[in-house]
Amino acid sequence: xxTLVLSGATSGSTTLQPTDATxxxxxxxxxxxxxxxxxxxxxFSAYYSGSPQTPAANTWxxxxxxxxxxxxxxCFDSTTNYRYTPNVAGYYQINLICTVGQNGxxxxxxxSAIYRNGSIYVITQTGQVQNGAYGNQSFSIILYLNGTSDYxxxxxxxxxxxxxxxxxxxxxxxxxxxxxxxx
Amino acid sequence: xxxxxxxxxxxxxxxxxxxxxVITLQNDSDGKGDYIAKWEHPTLARPTEDxxx
Numbered sequence: 001x002x003t004l005v006l007s008g009a010t011s012g013s014t015t016l017q018p019t020d021a022t023x024x025x026x027x028x029x030x031x032x033x034x035x036x037x038x039x040x041x042x043x044f045s046a047y048y049s050g051s052p053q054t055p056a057a058n059t060w061x062x063x064x065x066x067x068x069x070x071x072x073x074x075c076f077d078s079t080t081n082y083r084y085t086p087n088v089a090g091y092y093q094i095n096l097i098c099t100v101g102q103n104g105x106x107x108x109x110x111x112s113a114i115y116r117n118g119s120i121y122v123i124t125q126t127g128q129v130q131n132g133a134y135g136n137q138s139f140s141i142i143l144y145l146n147g148t149s150d151y152x153x154x155x156x157x158x159x160x161x162x163x164x165x166x167x168x169x170x171x172x173x174x175x176x177x178x179x180x181x182x183x
Numbered sequence: 184x185x186x187x188x189x190x191x192x193x194x195x196x197x198x199x200x201x202x203x204x205v206i207t208l209q210n211d212s213d214g215k216g217d218y219i220a221k222w223e224h225p226t227l228a229r230p231t232e233d234x235x236x
Contacts, residue, residue, distance in 0.1 A: 056217055057185065058187045059187055081211075081213075096229075111203065123203075
């Protein structure tokens, strides 16, 4: 390991920038602290906007995230597959919020899952949601994505007829995430 | 009648646990509807297309 000393950098922040990649920089804050890397750490937030959806009982139904808050690297597909395929290899924190309701004649349980590459990666399950009541599943995980072909999606699975997103447009069904450590 | 209902009509003894372990019904929200993504039940045969009509 060597040390790079920038002579003359005595105050203010210092930015390191390759000459051939103007969007990739490392900024060293003044007076010490943590070096920040900008421009190559993907982050996104998307949610479902629309009327409540009614997935079939005991069927894993993909959650629709058709509205983006932000998608810094244009890696989230909010129009067709509702999936996130980041373009940087590393460890990502993924956050899922799934608000569900029940307005049928019986109670229902719910499972929600994050899929990686088309297969279930993690499942959470609620207890019974009573008729006319709401439930919520919110969880975060950190998982590895290879930055090329790996992708994630989210699914919900009620044990009886129910619905998700009882209050539309308020991010009650949302998916977000960001790179927390490069590979 | 949903795919789940049709399967339950064929095999009424299936449990919800079966649908979380050895059988996966899935809908990819792509307009193509529900389908059997996995059928690994140890004793019951995967339903045929004719049986699910």
